[in-house]
Amino acid sequence: MAGLLDSYTxxxxxxxxxxxMSPMCQYVANTDGTVSDWHFVHYGARAIGGVGLIMLEASAVEARGRISMHDIGIWSDDHIAGLRRIVDFGHQYGASMGIQIAHAGVKAETDEPNVAPSALTHFPRYTVPQELSVAEIGEIVEKFKAAAVRAVQAGFDTVELHGAHGYLLNEFLSPLTNKRTDEYGGTLENRLRFPLQVISAVKSVLPVEMPLLMRVSASEYSEESYSLDEMVSMVTAFKEAGVDMVDCSSGGALPVAPPAIYPGYQVQFAEAIKRGADIPTIAVGLLDNPALAEEVVRNGRADLVAIARGLLRDPHWAKVAALALKAELELPSSYARAY
Known part of the structure; x- marks a missing residue:
């Protein structure tokens, strides 16, 4: 089996x-949604550090869909140039570049009312959202589609839909947050309708050769929510609609923590979805020990390993992993003397 430092197609x-590099919000974008110099340096450093795929943080498809007023936006053509600068630099140092496009739904904290499938929230810090009408749902589908067009124009190699952590796509999927009685709520088929419409719309504007990724919350740590088997069924539907790879996280719809948090605690989700839905997966969850990351890939439990806090601590984590695993990883000549 291939290892962590081997190529992947x-x-x-x-x-x-x-x-x-796992998508991690930095909360330093300009209030108009344009990227700042921080983003250029932050992502550029990880490209220099040898990361294979850098996934930019959640980028909002509309202004009211931001997690905060300082989130990256991709709802306007004015956002393209700054994103293109980051992409071009990453490519210069051999990194593939992706962007996660998102809508925060009930968990948005902007100067506009937030929206959701139903007018309820499980988090005291968030205001009760406005329930989206069917027409408004259709408008948001089109905004995801337009965001994907801009991602292509900015030069990204892949797009990831944020369908996890209690944000809008996840809110429609979850029986905890979706209490609708129309065609967008109730049965699993109905709860899938909006995410599948988004996938279809986005897929229609991506180049044929560009993979579409989707992040999911494989478990919401509640017996009242969907099961892992139901998530496998959802992912099977996502695959049929055009998703090529699934980024397997968990939680976010409720203010509850997993029963236990330890290195690799979420790998089980990536493995179950990979086997059950027959789709490539990305494992997440405290995987910054190189030996553990290698084990996950080498044993075929997931196809990629997403590193989050490890790459915040050290932009050269990939080189550290290569040294630990006695593997080769090219770095710019300017840094060669360090090794």
């Missing part, structure tokens, strides 16, 4: 290794 995209 999905559709027309070949990654130089199987290390992905």
């Amino acid at each position: 999905i559709k027309g995209l070949t990654l130089k290794n199987r290390i992905m």
Whole structure:
């Protein structure tokens, strides 16, 4: 089996290794949604550090869909130039570049009323949202589609839909947050309708060779929510609609923590979805021990490993992993003397 530092190909995209930088909000965008110099340096440093796939943080498809007023936006053509600058620099140092496009739904904290499938929230810090009408749902589908067009124009190699952590796509999927009685609520088929419409719309504007990723919350740590088997069924539907790879996280719909948090605690989700839905997966969850990350890939439990806090602590985590695993990882000549 291939290891962490081996290349990986999905559709027309070949990654130089199987290390992905997990999307992590920085909350330093300008209030108009444009990226700041921080983003250029932050992502550029990880490209220099040898990451195979850098996934930019959640980027909002509309202004009211931001997690905060300082989130990156991709709802306007004015956002493209700044994103293109980051992408071009990443490509210069061999990194593949992705962007997570998102809508925060009930968990948005902007100067506009937030929206959701139903007018309820499980979090005291968030205001009760406005329930989306069917017409408004259709408008948001089109905004995801337009955001994907801009992602292509900015030069990204892949797009990831944020369907996890209690944000809008996840809110429609979850029986905890979706109490609708129309065609968008109730049965699993109905709760899938909006996410599947978004997938279809986004897929229609991506180049044929560009993979579409989707992040999911494989468990919401509640017996009143969907089961892992139901999530496998959802992912099977996502695959049929055009998703090529699934980024397997958990939680977010409720203010509850997992029963236990330890290195690799979420790998079980990536493994179950990979086997059950027959789709490539990305494992997440405290995987910054190189030996553990290698084990996950080498044993075929997931296809990529997403590193989050480890890459915040050290932009050269990939090189550290390569040294630990006695593997080769090219770095710019300016840094060669360090090794």
